Amino acid sequence: MNYKTEYSNWMPWFKDLNLNPDIDMLWLVHHDQRTSLSELQASPVWKSRKNIFLLDNEQVLHNEQWQDDSRIHVWSPVYTPMQRSNLWLFWFDWMQEIETHLNFMSKLASVDSKPFLFDALLGTSRQHKDIIDNFVTNSTLGSKIFYRYVGTCQNAGGLHTHGADEELPNGDVMYNKVQIANASVIVPYIIFNQCWYTLVAETSDLHPNFYTEKTGKPLLAKRLFVMFAGKHHLKNLKAFGFRTFDGIIDEGYDDIDDTETRYEQAWKQVEFLAKQDPLKIYKLAQPILEHNHRHFMQTNWKKEMHQTIQNISHSSK
Numbered sequence: 001m002n003y004k005t006e007y008s009n010w011m012p013w014f015k016d017l018n019l020n021p022d023i024d025m026l027w028l029v030h031h032d033q034r035t036s037l038s039e040l041q042a043s044p045v046w047k048s049r050k051n052i053f054l055l056d057n058e059q060v061l062h063n064e065q066w067q068d069d070s071r072i073h074v075w076s077p078v079y080t081p082m083q084r085s086n087l088w089l090f091w092f093d094w095m096q097e098i099e100t101h102l103n104f105m106s107k108l109a110s111v112d113s114k115p116f117l118f119d120a121l122l123g124t125s126r127q128h129k130d131i132i133d134n135f136v137t138n139s140t141l142g143s144k145i146f147y148r149y150v151g152t153c154q155n156a157g158g159l160h161t162h163g164a165d166e167e168l169p170n171g172d173v174m175y176n177k178v179q180i181a182n183a184s185v186i187v188p189y190i191i192f193n194q195c196w197y198t199l200v201a202e203t204s205d206l207h208p209n210f211y212t213e214k215t216g217k218p219l220l221a222k223r224l225f226v227m228f229a230g231k232h233h234l235k236n237l238k239a240f241g242f243r244t245f246d247g248i249i250d251e252g253y254d255d256i257d258d259t260e261t262r263y264e265q266a267w268k269q270v271e272f273l274a275k276q277d278p279l280k281i282y283k284l285a286q287p288i289l290e291h292n293h294r295h296f297m298q299t300n301w302k303k304e305m306h307q308t309i310q311n312i313s314h315s316s317k
Helices: 005-013 037-041 058-062 064-068 090-102 127-137 213-220 233-239 259-274 278-298 303-315
Strands: 024-028 051-055 072-076 085-087 116-123 145-149 172-174 180-182 195-201 225-228
Touching: 051 303, 058 072, 064 072, 072 303, 090 180, 090 213, 090 278, 116 127, 116 259, 127 145, 127 195, 127 225, 127 259, 195 213, 195 278, 213 233, 213 278, 225 259
Parallel strands: 024 051, 051 072, 072 085, 116 145, 116 195, 195 225
Antiparallel strands: 172 180
8 A cells, every 4th residue: 555655644544444455545645735636646556556546636626637547536525416426524533533532622711701702713814714804894793703814814903813822822733643733623722712603614615515624613512603605515515414503594595596685694694692791692502512512522534435445446346
């Protein structure tokens, strides 16, 4: 089996696959260091392998050439109907393991008062996030939103922080004597302890949907959230076994095709929640939040992927 050398610290995740190195090529690509399809094809064993498994490799999906090679099977956090493109909720998997070792949930405080209604950690600049930025900038809720957007650094009078990773001031932490977690994949307890709700701005607004740590954090941390993502992002979350908040807020926005219109309707739910008593809202939401946390932590997110890889490999012998 072939692993990219610099990612050898990820090998514990896949040591139980027992694949045949003469038949199979497995390439795990960490999201911080992308590998293009052409770089993969330059591997000396590329042509000789009957099966090529590309894991955590959502960028390959944007290159249609891979679909012409029937040996290639891709696993990524992208929910897509393409043949040989499989869903692996990598971010949920990773966050689950980190939380199991480090228990950042224990640092969340149970309080009756918080200075902010929402945390809105938009991250780096993207066109669809500019729509959200415009909502925040022109809203009277600015002082009630813990806000971070590297794209524009506008804050509408609210708190703009240039670093929302105070939980890990050094940037990363060892969590199982082998692997390193960075601030992006832990529960941001310092921020969550100051805010009632989470405004989720996913990496992509496209459908098929892309599921990252941005969606994972409120699910893990028992947070009520409003989702700014692609159409049916919430619908698919339910298919994965999670519950959302359509009995508490109007989640009809999830069915709207147009991004701007969908976000406008989602923002109306932000405005609705701002008028409610958060203690009453959380009392209503508690069964949903408990279910989501339990499902997040108890699900074996790699199980189906491992089984599928083994089935493909064994059928090639």
